[in-house]
Amino acid sequence: MNGPSYHYLQVQEHLERLKLAQAVNVLDRVAEAATQGQWSYVEFLGKLLEEEIAVRQERRLVVKQRLAHFPWVKTVDQFDFAFQPGVDEKKIRDLATLRFVERADVVLLTGPPGVGKTHLAIGLGMEAIRAGYSVYFQTLSELADQVPRDRSDPKWAERLRVLSYPKLLIIDEVGYVPLDPTAAYFVFMLVCRRYEKGAMIWTSNKGFSEWASVFAGDEVLTAAILDRLLHHGTVVNIRGQSYRLREKTRAGTIVSQDRDSRDDKTMANMLRSVPNRSGEFQVAKNGEN
Ligand code: ADP
Numbered sequence: 528m529n530g531p532s533y534h535y536l537q538v539q540e541h542l543e544r545l546k547l548a549q550a551v552n553v554l555d556r557v558a559e560a561a562t563q564g565q566w567s568y569v570e571f572l573g574k575l576l577e578e579e580i581a582v583r584q585e586r587r588l589v590v591k592q593r594l595a596h597f598p599w600v601k602t603v604d605q606f607d608f609a610f611q612p613g614v615d616e617k618k619i620r621d622l623a624t625l626r627f628v629e630r631a632d633v634v635l636l637t638g639p640p641g642v643g644k645t646h647l648a649i650g651l652g653m654e655a656i657r658a659g660y661s662v663y664f665q666t667l668s669e670l671a672d673q674v675p676r677d678r679s680d681p682k683w684a685e686r687l688r689v690l691s692y693p694k695l696l697i698i699d700e701v702g703y704v705p706l707d708p709t710a711a712y713f714v715f716m717l718v719c720r721r722y723e724k725g726a727m728i729w730t731s732n733k734g735f736s737e738w739a740s741v742f743a744g745d746e747v748l749t750a751a752i753l754d755r756l757l758h759h760g761t762v763v764n765i766r767g768q769s770y771r772l773r774e775k776t777r778a779g780t781i782v783s784q785d786r787d788s789r790d791d792k793t794m795a796n797m798l799r800s801v802p803n804r805s806g807e808f809q810v811a812k813n814g815e816n
């Protein structure tokens with residue numbers, strides 16, 4: 528039996544030297560298909576390069592996804608709009624076209640725990656990654672923990688620079704943890720830096736009138752932050768029920784499965800004991816969950 532031809536070995540070596548690893552992997556298969564299908568030389572080369580590019584794109588996506596620092600990955604398509612009729616699907620699909628990223632606009636997702644704010648934020652972030660944008664996700668409390676205590680610390684400017692860089696910055700969970708004045712001021716600086724320059728998605732379980740309690744009780748600073756966020760902002764207020772609580776009560780048990788589930792229970796109880804305070808953030812009516 529004949530071994531591989533000289534030309535074959537040479538092509539393999541060239542591909543390896545050019546670091547076209549996937550082309551090496553699929554060379555036999557594509558060459559075989561080319562013979563079967565009587566492809567032209569150009570068609571064969573096109574197919575081989577296509578395979579290489581596909582693998583590289585996939586790898587780039589994985590790297591970008593890792594850099595984005597998502598706690599988990601969900602897509603817009605995985606969002607059950609039928610379960611949450613209060614969410615305007617058209618509006619979300621429009622956001623998924625990423626015009627807001629190009630225009631450096633802001634999206635604010637608000638509503639009680641479990642209604643899919645983080646899911647939609649990550650879903651839009653995934654769309655942005657697929658489109659080739661840089662994305663970074665952080666909860667507000669993670670962000671605050673990394674703020675140096677002293678504004679003259681060089682790390683202050685460094686952190687600002689790092690968070691100003693991504694084309695889309697997602698700040699999740701405004702409202703769970705109150706910030707001290709230093710961290711609140713840092714967030715104000717960050718918002719000023721990104722204003723009209725870099726797109727952002729913010730999620731919050733609190734109405735805007737309550738945001739001052741998150742930002743160290745500073746009404747003036749909070750108004751300045753909200754003024755910039757809302758200026759070119761799209762607000763999506765999700766008024767529905769918690770998806771998590773529904774899943775758990777369906778299963779007949781409430782088991783702590785993820786990092787927010789305790790909050791859900793506490794929040795649901797709190798909201799039951801203060802029924803319909805704002806009309807907006809009611810999680811569940813008795814008997815429904
Ligand atoms: P929030 O950030 O509003 O507290 P999450 O986005 O963390 O809520 O949603 C809680 C869980 O429920 C996640 O696993 C999310 O994927 C899922 N979820 C929430 N809403 C929906 C929905 N409408 N369709 C599908 N999954 C949902």
Ligand code: MG
Binds near residue numbers: 641644646699700787
């Ligand atoms: Mg969330």
